[in-house]
Amino acid sequence: MKINEIADQLKASVSLKREFKEALSDCMKRDDATEESILTQIELEALLEHNDLSRAQKCQELRWRLHKLRYPKLAEAEQRFQQAKKKLCLPESIHINPSDFFEKKEIKIEIKSRSQKEFKEQINKLKTIQNEIDDLFV
Amino acid sequence: MKPAVAYLPDEIVVEESVKQAPVTQRVLERLSQVPVRFLPDSNQVRFALSGDKQAQTKGKKVLALVNHKGKFLKPRADVPHYRCYNYHYLYWGTNCHLECTYCILQAFLNNPLITLHVNTEDLKKELTERFQDPSSFWRVSSGEVADSLAMEPITGLMEELIPFFAQHDNAVLELKTKTSLVDSLLKLDHRGRTVVGWSLNTPKIIQEEELKTSDLDDRLAAAKKAQDAGYLIGFHLDPLVYYHEWEQDYQQLIQKTFSLIDPNRVAWVSIGGLRFLPEMKSIIQQRFPKSKIIYGEQIRGTDGKSRYFRPLRAEMFKKINSWLKEISPNLFTYLCMETPEVWEEALGFVPENDAHLSQLMDERALSLRS
Ligand code: SF4
Numbered sequence: 067m068k069i070n071e072i073a074d075q076l077k078a079s080v081s082l083k084r085e086f087k088e089a090l091s092d093c094m095k096r097d098d099a100t101e102e103s104i105l106t107q108i109e110l111e112a113l114l115e116h117n118d119l120s121r122a123q124k125c126q127e128l129r130w131r132l133h134k135l136r137y138p139k140l141a142e143a144e145q146r147f148q149q150a151k152k153k154l155c156l157p158e159s160i161h162i163n164p165s166d167f168f169e170k171k172e173i174k175i176e177i178k179s180r181s182q183k184e185f186k187e188q189i190n191k192l193k194t195i196q197n198e199i200d201d202l203f204v
Numbered sequence: 205m206k207p208a209v210a211y212l213p214d215e216i217v218v219e220e221s222v223k224q225a226p227v228t229q230r231v232l233e234r235l236s237q238v239p240v241r242f243l244p245d246s247n248q249v250r251f252a253l254s255g256d257k258q259a260q261t262k263g264k265k266v267l268a269l270v271n272h273k274g275k276f277l278k279p280r281a282d283v284p285h286y287r288c289y290n291y292h293y294l295y296w297g298t299n300c301h302l303e304c305t306y307c308i309l310q311a312f313l314n315n316p317l318i319t320l321h322v323n324t325e326d327l328k329k330e331l332t333e334r335f336q337d338p339s340s341f342w343r344v345s346s347g348e349v350a351d352s353l354a355m356e357p358i359t360g361l362m363e364e365l366i367p368f369f370a371q372h373d374n375a376v377l378e379l380k381t382k383t384s385l386v387d388s389l390l391k392l393d394h395r396g397r398t399v400v401g402w403s404l405n406t407p408k409i410i411q412e413e414e415l416k417t418s419d420l421d422d423r424l425a426a427a428k429k430a431q432d433a434g435y436l437i438g439f440h441l442d443p444l445v446y447y448h449e450w451e452q453d454y455q456q457l458i459q460k461t462f463s464l465i466d467p468n469r470v471a472w473v474s475i476g477g478l479r480f481l482p483e484m485k486s487i488i489q490q491r492f493p494k495s496k497i498i499y500g501e502q503i504r505g506t507d508g509k510s511r512y513f514r515p516l517r518a519e520m521f522k523k524i525n526s527w528l529k530e531i532s533p534n535l536f537t538y539l540c541m542e543t544p545e546v547w548e549e550a551l552g553f554v555p556e557n558d559a560h561l562s563q564l565m566d567e568r569a570l571s572l573r574s
Contacts, residue, residue: 096499137501140513167503169514170285171545204515 068101072110076125089132108135143168143204150201160188168204205425208383209416211301211355213267213318216240217249221271227322227359228269234358235267246270250315260491263316264301272321276330277344283507286541287555289562291378293348296321296361300351302382303415305492306443309349311481320359328368335372341566344369347380347401356385363388370395376569380440382417384426390433396573399471400430401438404461406453409445413497420457428464436469436572442476442540444520446500446512451523458527467532471569475521475550476540478502479511506543514546521550536568 069090073083093104105111108131113124134141151162161176175192179185216238222228223242232240243249246268253259277292297320298313321327335342346352346362356362362379369377370393380401389400402423410419418426431437439461444454478497480488485498502510511517521539528535538561539547547554555561 092499096496137503137513139501139516140503143513143515166506167513169503169506170543171514 068105072114072128075114076121076128078125082125082129085129086132089136093132093135104135108132140167147202147204150198153201154195154198156195157188157191159184160191162202164202164204171203173199173202205422206419207422208302208354208385208418211267211318211358213238214265216267216269217246217317218242218269219246219271220244222269222322225269225322225324227320227324227361230360231267231269231320231322231358238267246317246319250317253316257490259316260310260487264299264303264318266317268317268319269322270319271323272326276321276327277334280345280348282558283541285506285543287539287544287547287558287561288541289343289538289565290558291343291345291562294327294344294346294365294377295349296324296327296346296365297355297359298349300354302351302354302417304382304417305413305415305488305495306478306480306484306497308480308484310487310491311484313349318355320355320361324361324364331368331372331375335375338374340374342372342375343378343562343565343569344375345378345380347378351381351383352379353381353383353385356383356388360388363392366392366394366398369397372397378438380438382414382423384418384422386426386430389435390429394435396434396436399436399438399569400427401440402427403440403442404457405441405443405445406450406457408447408449408453413445413492413495415492420460424461424464427461431465431469436471436569437465438471439473440476440540441524442474443478444476444524445478445497446516446520450520454520454524455527458524458531462531467535469572470535471572472536472538472565473528474538474540475524476542477512477517477520479505479509479541482508482510485510514543517542518546518549521546525551536565538565 067087069086070083073086078086090101090104093099094101110128113127116124119127147164156162159178163174165172165174177188179188213235216231216235218228218240220242249266249268253263256262272295276295278295280288280291280293298315299309299318300307301318352362365377366389369375375397377398378401379398380403382403386400404420404423405414407420410417427437478500482504488495488498501513501516503513505511525537528537537551539551544554555564
């Protein structure tokens with residue numbers, strides 16, 4: 067498979083290579099498509115020729131493109147969640163994550179505080195976003 | 205109309221201790237053309253297949269008539285976060301020849317033979333003991349580890365069990381099938397203690413994924429016969445499969461069903477999405493390479509099973525439920541193995557727990573008893 071060569075070229079880890087192969091082969095079977103046509107669909111050529119991206123970045127981008135093709139609705143929800151989260155401009159010490167694959171309709175908020183002062187700031191930040199948080203519930 | 209493919213094994217293996225059992229006698233008489241081997245223990249046949257890559261397929265060609273020494277009535281396993289009603293299942297036999305690509309038994313059973321627990325006197329004795337407490341109510345499913353009626357023409361087992369359940373006021377027997385093999389049940393005195401259930405799907409899914417089962421028309425004709433014979437019937441829109449034309453196809457399925465069936469004599473309709481153990485993916489790829497159902501948007505649920513991404517399931521269930529309620533607002537619908545989130549989104553309410561859902565179902569069954 068061509069994807070093996072590409073994964074080697076990008077120095078992808080063994081598990082990532084397996085992930086690429088599985089997503090690609092699932093899409094081929096689902097769509098009765100050839101490897102060639104799937105790789106064209108995800109615009110692989112252009113990605114590989116991209117000068118501003120490192121090998122690791124290309125790997126991550128390839129992973130995302132295959133994931134998006136394999137799980138379009140899930141990928142759309144993930145993208146929406148990330149965009150909504152970005153809009154909240156959270157400090158690095160506050161993490162908001164959905165449940166795995168959005169299976170539960172809940173979000174997990176994790177705060178790392180090193181002082182009472184920092185904790186108060188974080189709580190205040192959370193208060194300011196309380197009306198915008200609805201977009202995070204997929 | 206296309207009926208289910210009749211079961212015809214290459215060989216029957218009989219454990220010597222159940223040689224004289226009435227079910228054994230019936231099976232041997234009805235399959236008199238099939239070679240028979242009598243053995244002290246059928247396990248040697250099963251073990252001979254272990255490690256064989258074709259064990260699943262080869263095992264289905266052997267019918268084992270065995271003396272079951274364990275319990276016949278087993279509780280459904282509890283699955284945290286996913287709600288379903290409480291019931292017991294009847295361990296009258298295991299495995300099935302109908303070859304649904306998604307059949308969970310392929311990953312779940314460690315015995316590939318089609319096995320019948322023919323010591324039914326022990327089975328009835330155990331049930332009699334368990335049903336003795338009149339304050340308890342027993343929902344007993346016979347379609348958990350086999351199709352309830354796929355073997356009926358050979359075994360006559362349900363024909364024996366339905367009148368037995370008719371004698372017990374605190375129990376209901378549920379059959380679940382993808383066949384039309386009800387003729388031998390129509391004249392029985394069931395006293396409303398048996399619900400005959402059909403798992404329904406669209407013609408496309410039946411043709412592509414439920415390979416040896418009855419087609420939709422055949423199943424519905426059988427459901428009509430059962431309803432006309434006074435049985436309560438149930439439907440299982442399960443497993444729903446997401447594909448391009450699913451809306452149109454499932455809506456037509458519902459319309460067709462209730463153009464034949466009186467919704468007022470339907471005990472319940474369950475709704476459930478395709479779900480499978482992750483190890484099933486490679487089994488399906490190997491045994492049914494043409495099947496595409498494993499390439500949908502299935503994610504890993506908190507119970508470890510692959511199932512459609514939640515918003516997708518909720519959307520499907522909500523629409524299916526609304527089409528059913530358009531037919532009759534009184535239809536009792538419930539979700540099979542679903543999270544409270546999906547219950548809320550799709551049906552607009554969440555049973556407090558499994559016991560609550562069970563209570564609702566008991567009330568429904570009792571209210572429809574004649
Ligand atoms: S009818 Fe049920 S038990 Fe039989 S193969 Fe299909 S899913 Fe499995």
